[in-house]
Amino acid sequence: MTVLEHLSVESTELDALARRARWHIVNTVAASKAGHIGGPLSATDLLIALYFRQLRIDPANPSEPDRDRFILSKGHSAIGLYTVLALRGYFPEAELATFDHGDSRLQGHPDMLLTPGVDSSTGSLGQGLAVGAGMALAAKRLGKDFHTWVMVGDGEIEEGMVWETVISAPRFQLDNLTLIIDLNGLQQYGWPAAEGDRFDRSEPMGHVDLEAVFRGFGWNTLSIDGHDWDAILEAYTTVAENRGKAGAPTVIIANTTKGHGISFTSGTYKWHNGIATDEQLELARTELAELAEEGHNE
Numbered sequence: 001m002t003v004l005e006h007l008s009v010e011s012t013e014l015d016a017l018a019r020r021a022r023w024h025i026v027n028t029v030a031a032s033k034a035g036h037i038g039g040p041l042s043a044t045d046l047l048i049a050l051y052f053r054q055l056r057i058d059p060a061n062p063s064e065p066d067r068d069r070f071i072l073s074k075g076h077s078a079i080g081l082y083t084v085l086a087l088r089g090y091f092p093e094a095e096l097a098t099f100d101h102g103d104s105r106l107q108g109h110p111d112m113l114l115t116p117g118v119d120s121s122t123g124s125l126g127q128g129l130a131v132g133a134g135m136a137l138a139a140k141r142l143g144k145d146f147h148t149w150v151m152v153g154d155g156e157i158e159e160g161m162v163w164e165t166v167i168s169a170p171r172f173q174l175d176n177l178t179l180i181i182d183l184n185g186l187q188q189y190g191w192p193a194a195e196g197d198r199f200d201r202s203e204p205m206g207h208v209d210l211e212a213v214f215r216g217f218g219w220n221t222l223s224i225d226g227h228d229w230d231a232i233l234e235a236y237t238t239v240a241e242n243r244g245k246a247g248a249p250t251v252i253i254a255n256t257t258k259g260h261g262i263s264f265t266s267g268t269y270k271w272h273n274g275i276a277t278d279e280q281l282e283l284a285r286t287e288l289a290e291l292a293e294e295g296h297n298e
């Protein structure tokens with residue numbers, strides 16, 4: 001029988017898991033010689049907390065109809081999702097080594113037809129929130145109480161399609177839908193040289209009061225530090241407590257740092273993607289030294 005429940009992993013263990021995940025991300029991308037770094041690293045803590053504390057899922061039954069859903073709309077951060085899915089038990093951590101190989105289940109962007117635990121194929125930015133709203137609406141119509149979570153990037157929300165759903169979701173009273181914005185202040189490139197490299201978190205949404213905008217469209221809003229376990233867990237708990245009561249969808253605006261957790265990748269668009277050298281890998285390993293000794297799925 002399927003058991004759908006969330007885990008109650010302590011913050012200290014979440015931290016160890018996040019370090020392990022960050023090591024997998026930088027190491028796997030280096031070994032596969034392709035993939036993204038900065039976006040997966042800014043999202044790691046949010047994803048670890050979601051999968052180890054919040055989602056009601058059963059890795060042994062990835063298609064269980066009543067499971068909570070998660071859509072990584074910023075699909076280029078696939079290696080971040082695969083890493084967390086592996087740690088959570090959907091497939092062996094060793095399989096991460098096949099990332100982006102032609103015959104692998106772990107393609108460069110998530111494919112729901114290939115990878116256990118992936119609820120929607122993504123990669124073309126802007127689409128995931130609309131898919132998630134469809135799932136949330138279906139849950140309402142079918143009388144099911146699963147929750148749908150979607151994560152977007154801050155560059156991604158420049159896509160117009162995102163806003164079609166931001167406008168419509170409150171009209172359907174989708175209080176079973178939560179959007180996480182990974183507000184890392186950077187996207188793929190910096191500003192043109194004439195304007196200088198700003199590195200001031202002002203790009204791409206720095207001039208927009210996102211909380212006010214979402215509130216204006218009828219959303220519940222939470223704004224947090226996306227690398228602070230207490231803040232993340234409190235926000236997720238608030239969402240859980242409002243389940244079926246909030247009357248409207250909720251957005252968690254998570255202030256993060258692109259490339260967080262490793263010194264040379266932190267805070268720069270230049271590690272949006274990239275292959276670490278052997279020396280850089282060694283440095284990353286040292287910095288993430290508190291790696292959990294044993295995996296959860298080895």
Ligand SMILES: Cc1ncc(C[n+]2csc(CCOP(=O)(O)OP(=O)(O)O)c2C)c(N)n1
Nearest residue numbers: 039076123124125153154155156186187188
């Ligand atoms: C429709 C679309 N346009 C362009 C791209 C190429 N692309 C991949 S990642 C990226 C930048 C995304 O920035 P952001 O949403 O801020 O993501 P993060 O900072 O979390 O990596 C771009 C332009 C894409 N995948 N899809």
Ligand SMILES: [Mg+2]
Nearest residue numbers: 154155186187
């Ligand atoms: Mg970004």
